[in-house]
Structures are given as C-alpha cells and as structure tokens.
Amino acid sequence: MAIKERSLEETPTWAIAVVCFVLLFISILIEYFLHFISHWFKKKHKKALHEALEKVKAELMLLGFISLLLVVLQDPVSQICIPKTVAKTWHPCSHEQEIAKYGKDYVDDGRKILEDFDSTDFYSPRRSLATKGYDKCAAKGKVALVSAYGIHQLHIFIFVLAVFHVLYCIITYALGKTKMKKWKSWERETKTIEYQYANDPERFRFARDTSFGRRHLNIWSKSSFTLWITCFFRQFFGSVTKVDYLTLRHGFIMAHLPAGSAARFDFQKYIQRSLEEDFKVVVGISPLIWCIAVLFLLTNTHGWNSYLWLPFIPLLVILVVGAKLQMIISKLGLRIQDKGYVVKGAPVVEPGDDLFWFGRPRFILFLIHLVLFTNAFQLAFFVWSTYEFTLRNCFHHKTEDIAIRISMGGLIQVLCSYITLPLYALVTQMGTSMRPTIFNDRVANALKKWHHTAKKQTKHGHSGSNTPQSSRPTTPTHGMSPVHLLHNYNHRSLDQQTSFTASPSPPRF
Template identity: 55%
Template sequence: MTGEIQTLEKTPTWAVATVCLVLVTISIIIEHMIYLTGKWLKSNNKKTLFEALEKIKSELMLLGFISLLLTVGKATITDICISKSLADNWLPCSRKDIEEMDARNHGENEANIHRKLMSFVASNITESRRILSAATSGDKCQAQGKVPFLSSDALHELHMFIFSLAVFHVVCSIITLAFGRAKMKEWKAWEIETQTMEYQYTNDPERFRLARDTTFGQRHLSVWSKSTILVWTVGFMRQFVMSVPKVDYMTLRHGFVMAHLSPNSQTSFDFHKYINRSLEDDFKLVVGISPPIWFLAVLFLLFSTNSWKSYLWLPFIPLIIVLLVGTKLQVVITKMGLRIQERGAVVKGTPLVEPTNDLFWFNRPHLLLYLIHFVLFQNAFQLAFFAWSGYEFGAKSCFHKNKADFGIKISMGVFVLILCSYVTLPLYALVTQMGSTMKPTVFNDQVVEALHKWHQKAKRQVKLNHNSTSTTPGSSRPSTPSHSRPNITSNHSAQLVSRFNDTPFEPRSPVGSLHGATSSVANDGTVIDQHKIDVDSMEFSFEQYIELQI
C-alpha cells in the first residue's frame, strides 16, 4: 500500500465530515463578523466606510474565484510541458544558489527523498495510480525531456501568495486610514477654536497687514520661496517636521469657506468633519484592488528575478512616490501663499488663498489619490512577499540569503507605512480640498438624501412637462405671449436638474445659495408654479439645517 493514493473512496467519512465542519464554521464566523461590522457602520451613519466594506467583500469574492480557477485548472496547467532551457530563464534564485540549497538540505531531506522514490516505484506498478499521483505531470514531461510549466507545488504556493497579497493590502490600507485619522484628531482642537471670540478678534476681517508679516506669510513668503528649487527642497524637508501646522490649517480652512460657502459659515461650518467624510469617501478606492493594480502585481512578480536584482530597487519605488506626493502637497500650499503676495503686498483680515486645480499635476487633485493607492499596494506587496516566502521556504531560502534584501524590505515597508499614515495621508486630506470644486461630502447623509429626493422629483416633473407639451395640439394654444412659459419652465427646470447632475458642485456656490436659488425658482410664479414641483418644506428647506449639521 506504500505510495498508494488515498482518495475519498478510502477515506473515513468522519474525517471528511470533520474537515467540512471546521471549514464551514470558520466561513460562517467570518461572514457574520463582516455582517456585524456593516450593521454597525450603517447604524453610525458611516455610509462611505460601509461602501468600503462592500469593496472588501468583493475582493474576497474575487479571491474565491481565483482559488476556484486554480483548483479547477490545476490538472491542465501541470500537464503543460516546456523545454529545460526555457525553464532556466528568469529564475528568482540563481542556479548556483539552488544547487547550494539542494546540497545543504540533502541530508535533512534524505528520509523524505527516500519516501518519494518508493512512491515513484510503487506508482510505476499500477498505471492508473501513476496517472493520479502528484508526480504525473513530472513523469509525463520527463519522458519528453521537458519540465512542467508550473508544478502542483508551485501552484499551491502561488495560491497562498495571492491570498497573502490581498490580505496584506487590505490590512495595510486599514492601518493607514486608522493612523491617519488619529493624526487628524489633533486638528479638532483647532476647529473648535474657530468658534471662539478670541479667534474672531485675532482674525478681524477689517484689519490690514502686510502679507509677509502674517503668520502664514512668515512661513511661506521668504527669500527661498522665490526659487523653484528651494521651494521643492523646503517642501521635501517639511514632511518630517510639522507637516501640517496650525497656521496652514486655519488659512486653508478660511480659503475653502470663502470660496465655496457663504462668509457667515466661518464659525458654523465644521471643516474637520468635512475632511474626514472626504477621506472616508476616498478610502473606497484605496482599499480595493483594481485591474490595473492586479496588472502591476503581475509585473512585480515578473521582475522579481535574480538577474534584475529587484531587491535593490523595487522596495524604493513606494518610498520615492510617497515622498514626491508629500513634497508636491507642501509646494501647493507655498504656491497659494505666493499668489496672495502677487495680488498685493497688503491683505485685509486673514490671508485669503484661492483654491484652484491648476496647482496640481494635470489639473487633477484626485490623481494624488491614485499614487497613494499605488504606494499602499506596492508596500503591501513587499511585506506580503517577505512574509509568504519566509513561511513557505524558511529563513534559509535563497529569497532571504541576502541580508541586505531582508533589511531593505522590512525597513522600507515599515517606514513607508508610517510616513504615509502620519504625514502624507493627512496632508492629502487637507490640501486636496483646495481644488476648484468641492466634494459632495460637504453635505451629510441626511442632506444628501433630501437633495436626492428633490432631484428625482424635479426630473420627473421635467419629464411630465415635456410630455404634456408634446401631446398638446398646437392649434389649441392661444397666440398670446403669456402661454409660451411652459417651454421656459421646462428649460429652466432642466438647467436646475443638470446642476445637480454635475457633481462635485461648482466653486463659489454657497451652501445657503442653494436654498436661495431653489426658492427663487419655486416662488417665481413666472417660472415654476407651486403645483409643478411639489416639494415639502421639511424636505427642502434645510438652509439652517445645513448651517448646523455640515
């Protein structure tokens, strides 16, 4: 019976049932934990984080499909044979390292090798058992003077690595968000300070000062700010020392409120809460693994060869990108300060920065989020590869032969994780609000729901007006000018609906102006009568509600 394959026909049912029970129990526990987490997020109005959780669930489903495909296609893949010369190219370990490792492990694995040889001899006795054995593909290819395209063991190891990569990416993303928000909690005290009388007195809007004499000007308007090279150099250094000081937060907050909201929102608008909601909304992208990211993972695997010396340059890619992103964000703040000075040497009240997209690469502030997403994934790839190779092959593997490789991967991975969590992510959350448009997260969930209901009613009314206009005979209309207003109504309503279709909202559109615009439409009998768009006051009159809840 030595070497005989033990199929389910020869396996005790209690063993099969026990394994199934354990697997099903673990799966149910994990599924229930995810359900409870989602329920808690919904009950606490964490809609964006709930959507991020749904993205994680979709990634787990994708892992399930990958696992299924690897299991189903295992026999087909292992039956593919390639030449030995082709198999000797692009090896992760050099041929010399492989031979040394085999010689070192020869004595330790002598008993195991003897068992495999006995199994091989026994499998030759019965042809049917030989076909079912684990060495089938190897024997088949060996008979042709070739080697398997991917062995059964290699498929299993690849399966484990893909699973490890997805888990490490999700875990690193969650850790980064948690640490970043912990850092941003320090800003809450600054936000509360904006509601005090002392802040209003210090930032008297009627006081004139030289731009360079303000606290913001002293930080950003110096001799070095006249040189582009020095601006980038100082921006690089500031990532490590007070990346977001109080003066920058207060100035950017003031610029955002003046650009997008009404001036009387200075004390009522919670900018800190808005930043947190925006960051949670962006987290939906970061926590997922998009097709381009999976393609990059394939490229990383391709270039993880001995000949490319990937351990010398691959771990530094996320470090370079995260430092570049952080420097760019600091430069954006400095350039906004320089534009204040360009408008005039004297400022009235708090220095007013003007949010605009042209300060960012390709006029796209959101591009920085994709770079952060890539950094987190690449960093997770390095950590997952290190943990997986150590678990599968041990510390004596050729993957860990080079001590420099070990030190670089661990140190770079931890450093990038800390830098991205405590510096880059909070800085990104603040500075990217200085784009030309504000995000829909400026409204909380209740206001968004009310806007959505009004939007749907407006669209239905426009459609009804259009249908009623098209079905009314032209000959039955009097030729008086007053009856041409339904067309104006439809056009005006369509413009109003398109305003809400084009999100994020346009700059310099105060929150209070939203109610004012709709009120003018609703109250102006020449444009929209009350019976044409029936919106309850409790559902639409939320100007004061926005002031209190945003």
C-alpha cells in the same frame, strides 16, 4: 521510499466531516463579523465606509475566485509543457544555489525519479517524485510550465495577500484618523471670540507678517529649487500645522460658501467625509494596479538585485507626493503676496486645479493608492516566501535584503498613512470645485430627491402640458433653494452647521 498519499475514499468519513465543519464554522464566523461591521456603519450613518467594506468584500471574492480557478485548472496548467532551455531562464535562484538545495539531478532533469512499491503489492510499481508534485512533461523531454505543487503554493500566496489587503486597509484608515484627531480642536477654536478677534476683517497687515506668511513667505520661497527642498523636508516636521489648516479652511469657505457661514461650517467633518469617500478608492484594486503587481513578481529574478531598488520606488513616489502637496500650500501663499503686500483680515488663498499635476487632484490619490497596495503586496510576498521556503531563500537570501524589505515596508506604511494621506485630505480641497461631501448623507439624499422630483416635474411640464396643475406632483419651482426641503433636518445632526442662501439651482452630484 516515497509514500503514496491517501485519497478521500481511503480517508475515514469522520475525519472529512470534522475538517468540513471547522472550515464552515470559521467561514460563518467571518461572515457574521463582516455583517456586524456593515450594520454598525449603517447605524452610525457611515455610508462611505459601508461602501468601502463592500468593496473589500468584492476584492476578497475576486481573490477567492482566482483561487478556485487555480484548483480547477491545476491539472491542465501543470500539463502545459515548455522546452528545458526556456525553463532554465529567469529563476529566483542562481544555478549554484539550486544545485546546493535540490541536487544536480533535479536541476538538470527537472525531476528526480524513485521506484515506489506499495507494501500490500496491490499497486504496481510506479514512478514518483522525491519532491512534492509530479512533472508529467518529463516523458516528452520537457518541463511543466508550472508544476501542480507550484500552483498549490500560489494558493497559499493568494490567502496571504488577502489577509494583508485587509490589514493594510485597517492600518491606513486607523493611522489617518489618528493624525486628524487634533484637527477637531483647531475647528473648535474657529468658534471662539479670540479667533474672531485675531482675524478681524477690518485689520490690515503685511502678508509676510501673518502666521501663514511667516511660514511660507521667506528666503527659501524665492527660488523654485530651494522651495522644493524646503517642502520635501517640511513633510517630516509638522506636515499639517495649525496655521495651514486655518488658512486653507478660510480660503475654502471664501471660495465656495456664502458670506457669514464661516463660524457655522465644520471644515474638519467635511474633510473626514471626503477622506472616507477616497478610502473607497484606496481599498479597491484596479486592473492597472494588478498589472503592476504582476510586474513586481517578474522582478524577483536572480541577477536583477531587485532588493536594492524595488522597495525604494514606492518610497520615492510617496516622498515626491508629500513634497508636491507641501508645494501647493506654499504656492497658495505666494499667490497672496502676488496680489499685494498688504492683506485685509485673514489671508485668503485662491484654490485652483492648476496647482495639481495635470490639473487633476485625484491623480495624487491614484499615486497614494498605488504605493499602499504595492507596499502591502511586497510585504505579503515576503511573509509568504518566508513561510514556504524559510527566512533565507532565493527571493531574499542576503541579510541586507531582509532588512531593507522589512524596514521599507513598515516605513512606507506609516509615512503614507499617517503623514501623506491626511495631508492629501486637506490640500485636495484646494481644487477648483467642492465635492458633494460638503453635505452630510441626509442632506445629500434630500437634495438628490429634490433633483429627481424637479426633473420629473420638468418632464411632465413638457410632455403633458394639458395636465391640470392640481394633478401634478408638488415640487419646488425653479429658483427655489433646496434649503426649504431640508428645514426638518436642521437640528438632527451636528454635521449640519452650514447655512446656505437661496440659489437658482441645486448643486450637481
């Protein structure tokens, strides 16, 4: 006999107060923790990470709003009725599995009716379900689109997805930073006398005899097919080597910075700032990625055997991205040889957007973002379905299904965060233009202020030509370098090791 659940008017007020107090206490703790992290980012001048944290909070608010909508619309959605013939299609379980788990009556009728009498005889006999929830469409000979209990289970899935969204953001950033730590020692090496001697600008060498040439100008580089195969496996064994880092650093400086600034420019910190800017994109969830996540839910249908192919799609995408990034480095080496077999000084690579797919370096970031989120989504779905329906259920009832989902989830997360993302952070600097993160936050803010003041001065010059010169705001004249405004910042940060010569106009942001 089913037992009638108590409503709030039948529940002791102290029990309600205790539950509300615990929920409020946990929520306030989380809020203060996020506020502490935000304050710490501001104190450390981590503007990009602070904005990334704000974006994560926005995504969590979106998930909370979705959960709130499910609460409000639970009854209306559960009263949407569809024919039984339609309701029997696209189930995660086979018909035999549903009969074995729920019984033939439940599967055929969509519900199982019992008579329930309250012991006090205060309530009249009513019909209730032996399972959780109640199908109000049964009287019409139909089935609910999603039952009330099904919507409750969606609430739990949204919570699990929110937890995994935060976890994958933390793991992604932590693994990427761990991989890039060794780049600091490479950057320090560029300030030594030994490095200056080894890269003597007056020294002539064959391109293939340089360290960069020996790595990329070999027998495997003569054919596009063999070069792709080599680059595919190279990402697993030293995806970013010292020689690649130093050569790409030299090429970036020669292409974008004034002569003589190589020894003072910190390329590693520039990459770190750029990666933090890209991290703001990675933690967000675009509408397109949400649509792809919904399609993932659609594939968990009996007969599709999605466990045999779905977890491998993100793996294939990230492996192709890693091979493409290695291919770009190799093509930079081939361009050096195309210009001549003899090089003077260190090999100079020539950056260009044409090396990337569709001429868009940011497209690779979209693919990395897509792989990271879909992988986190699949892991969240696996944990949720295990919690709701035990380890072996209709979504993964075979041992190989469970093994594939767990192993692929861990492998893709490590491969994408520890190997591909740092490789992207380095290679994406080989685009045609440099990024605004070439300046640290203080310099960037000063330049933006300079730009705003210059625009204001220009506007006053056109609209109020009769204004006395002494009453106009003091601004730099056209042709003055922004470096004059930044003189006071020269020794405030270790980041400011870049020297710039006078330029006719400030860089655009």
